[in-house]
Amino acid sequence: MTRSIRQMIKDGEVRRADAIKVRLEDLHEEPGFNLRTEGDALESSINALAQFIADGGVIPALEIRPRDAGGVWVVDGHRRRRALLKLDQAGQLPRLPSKEDPQTLEFWVDVRMFEGSDADRVARIISSQENEKLSPLELAEGYKRLKAFGWTVDQIAKKVGKTRQHVEQVVTVGNANSDVQNLVAAGHVSATTAAQVVREHGDGAGKVLGAELEKAQASGKKKVTAGTMKGPTIPKPRLEAVHAASRNLIASLGAVDEDSRSLTLPTALVLELRKALDGALPR
CATH class of the missing domain: 3.90.1530 (Conserved hypothetical protein from pyrococcus furiosus pfu- 392566-001, ParB domain)
Known part of the structure; x- marks a missing residue:
């Protein structure tokens, strides 16, 4: 009962x-x-x-x-x-x-x-969010308020249940120029990617991300990601073939006279290197 x-x-x-x-x-x-x-x-x-x-x-x-x-x-x-x-x-x-x-x-x-x-009141509204998550820029405002209260990044991370890296990334975006923040707000780039570009390019991050967005959209993507920024990758076997052909060509030279203005290269090894490069480099 x-x-x-x-x-x-x-x-x-x-x-x-x-x-x-x-x-x-x-x-x-x-x-x-x-x-x-x-x-x-x-x-x-x-x-x-x-x-x-x-x-x-x-x-x-x-x-x-x-x-x-x-x-x-x-x-x-x-x-x-x-x-x-x-x-x-x-x-x-x-x-x-x-x-x-x-x-x-x-x-x-x-x-x-x-x-x-x-x-504590600011930390509360950050940690609650009641099923409607705060945007990266809204979170950044909250984290910046807590820093203004004298909280360290580690204290903020512990209070809101996030990693130190997350807090640092969001604060970096919160301190970025408006062109970067506009791209994040529009969903064209994640806070993580934006923070990385800001750290690398400073005030020029907005232009870099804008160019990357155009490149991503031209290839059918909707937003900038770490993947779209890397560009084409070279398969490992092809890179190894280039390295091997280069090593063979250099080894064939033996002792090189630095005062000499020309070198005689074995034709077969030069062709081997050319073939490896043709297979590795993007067209």
Whole structure:
């Protein structure tokens, strides 16, 4: 027979926790705190989340902290708050009469208190993301904020559950020129590849990546990758054939008079080297 939660609480297997709720209109978004970039992509994700809620989907409690001017600031749950506001504006939230004033209809949102410093709050929105991953540039903004708080790369990596290399790559892109960032934002190049090119070419990385994108698109590719930048590769057997023919030709010369202005090369070995080169070099 299935045991009830009440019985489990009585037996000490489950503890009762105080539920915290806040009126929807008392949830506030702190200006400049959210890492997400405003635009069509964000709006589309909010619309999808609103539809999920309208269809009966359950969302996690929002994390909040007190707001001196009244209400609370949202630490984690900005998209959830906006989705609820969208549903409320469409009259799709079940508002109920207030206990204090039955004429006032209210909708209360499940929340929980956030504990931590200002830097911890930034780390929280980086590590949460609630099924809608931050873009590389949004992550870069978060990592740069944490560095401004005095956090080391190792501290950031440990806090957000990423590798040191990942954090360094994303920060490199976050500090790159706008032409590089625009290519990353458009999905034409990954943050990893962009970071590598920035480290190699500095301020000229944007031009390099732009040229590589044209080359990639000309060959039917949609974006720049490490593979498209390498160009044609030479099979190992063909390279070995070139090396062998070169070694044979050099060995046939014996001692070379450095003052001599000409050398006599064995015809057969020269033809062998030419054949190996013809098979190795791209046409």
